Amino acid sequence: MPFKEKIMTTTMNTRLEHDLIGDREVPAEAYWGVHTLRAAENFRITGQTLADNPHLIVAFARVKQAAARTNHQLGLLNDTRATAIDQACERVANGEFNDQFILDPVQGGAGTSTNMNANEVIANVALEILGHAKGDYQHLHPNDHVNLSQSTNDAYPTAVKIATCFAARPLLAAMGELEDACRRKAVEFRSVVKMGRTQLQDAVPMTVGQEFEGWAVTLREDHDRLSESLQLVTEINLGATAIGTGLNAPVGYTEAVCSHLAQLTGLPLSTSPNLVEATSDVGSFVHLSGVLKRVAIKLSKICNDLRLLSSGPRAGLNDIQLPAVQSGSSIMPGKVNPVIPEVVNQIAYQVVGYDATVTMAAEGGQLQLNAFEPVILHSIGLSMKHLTNGCTTLAQKCISGITVDEDALRRQVEQSIGLVTALNPVLGYAQSTMIAMEALHSGRGVAELVLECKLLTATELAELLRPERLANLQK
Template structure:
């Protein structure tokens, strides 16, 4: 162990490595919470948000005369460096921790204080000059700093997810145009239904993604309500008059986000409803995305003994024993991400429900669950677009043959030959294995020209004008 410095807290004295910016509170958190092995530094948006909150608080305290020029400038500069990406490796406490986020808040306070001391020409640990609690945490509590920072971090992360979903929506929309007139059988309950086009199928996927983008955008708006200035339980104890409004103004300036102070800070300090709403919407996205991936795997199944309607891009060998096998690995990995997000939603729900009285002590696991879900979903969505959807091709003749041999085709003939005749036709096709088109022509139920017009993709899939009904 190299040189150390002595620091003191409520529990007593501890030697802290002299080459780190964190202090005794962070040291104890490292010892107490070896839970996931994932430090908060792996949530860069959270570190950035913490620094923004601390900078806004320092600016407010300076404006109200509680923080002198020198200390304010040092704290401001330290926060700006962290917001720009510096000292990320100093944010070391585990993402899951007891204490409602106190360890995360103190980790930030200590790193900012020690970097500010350096900027003042002082040594780390000279807290009599600039203290993590007395100055960096002035007019604050973990209970308003942490949820405010979490909300900002989730807003920033969701912006990236929404952009990725937009790219995936565009990928599906492009394929919908490409496959607009490619005829195929629609299916309900895994049975032949009626004809449609592959373009229509892919259009639904684009619309599903678009709808979920709208719902997620709506849910994230709830995160813009913050409780900075509430301090311990929302009564604003130890926050000076005017602090709440000024702090919010500075935070809006620093983040560029349209943040608003909650109407009732006591309610806002204990309420996790916004997190529950976002989590539920993420689950909705995951469920529908997983359903789409199920469809892609089914449509590409085979290639010889399955549906074989589409081809997914081959991205890697599929088996260590079966030569030539290629698996739908991209949809599979997206399925797995979706499963995890559904599980995260249960975690968020339980954590939100388990809060007591004026505070929810379980916000760290809420933060971790949402941040991890958003990040992984964003990566999965991008991978699905680039390494799968963009390269999908259609097996046109396979799908056309399925339509021509499916008894589902008789539904399109109902208006022309009647339900009873169509039913008999379907029974004979099933019994003999012959095609519906072949039987119609053999029985001379319709002229070949009219039948050809009825069976055009534009007609079968309702893409254009229908031929006149006799």
């Protein structure tokens, strides 16, 4: 033990705990123990702690609670210990001890340190419930009782899957909020005609409402794909213990613990049909991460469109006006930047990177266990958190405040060469080409030239240029 650390531990109120490496003094008030202490010293990686992911703490508490109820049901835990563990888990799940989950989420050991952090906190809370001091493990032990019939290799992946399902709920809600914001704008701008563009060139007329409706549909599709991918995550391996053979788990444990856990979490959990495969496989996380990447890419594409459509205000497209949320420059007065779409773009780039991490971590698994689930959890958790915040921010601070200049957009349509396409069925291809070339070379509007050449009357032209017809809304 380093000299400085000896001074620290002898000048504070501590308790002595023991593990296979030796004795260590642990702060007397801490609910965690020696295993957590060593891991906290070993893994100082991200600057974050498990407490930053409260979904995981709730998930671990429910796993341990389900295990205690099952062990009691099968006669492996007496009434006193089972009740104390159950009550301790309930308090942990309610967030009372989040500050005791002090470990870095990225760690070696396949999550063993996180599992022990949970075991020690729950054990010491249970000891206090029973009237014993923290660390007095002869009455109730983190491994022998809280971790009974489990291994890190089934408890940790199960908790990770439950935490992931919990974290997905606010993301799905945020995606729904963004979809709704787009649909409201689709209704608001349903008759506002503008030029559609392909390859950044004028194409054919459409309405601003159709553009927003397209974004709403793509968000709904991604919402549904995310919901579907979560179904794979509800298949768990609890009862597999170390490598999937179920060593040290009693007969009937696997079925019972899944039932208890489903009841406690409200999730449609099921046990994998092959626990050896399930203990080594992280395919459901790879699939889920891929869907999150899909969500990110679609969001980024929408934000690219928003930035292009709002470019200007004088020398860009200026089809839409984003709400001004802050000044855009320290040197250019009056400049307002599309900062909300820009930040969502950056979130998307991060999520793509997190997906690459998940991919490599899944590929790096060896034999009967994947040791890299901690970074998989960390990456998927951050993806979900950032996407949730991104969708909410985009809906509330950008989409909901977008405005348009309907008259300017109408004039742009009438001046566009692309308007000829709408007149082609009436004028024919040859005359339409002639009008297009003249408009292109003279800089005059298509509608103006059609009237001047007396190809159509003003009434006929007005009928052809109705918003409903231009945007093909009558179908």
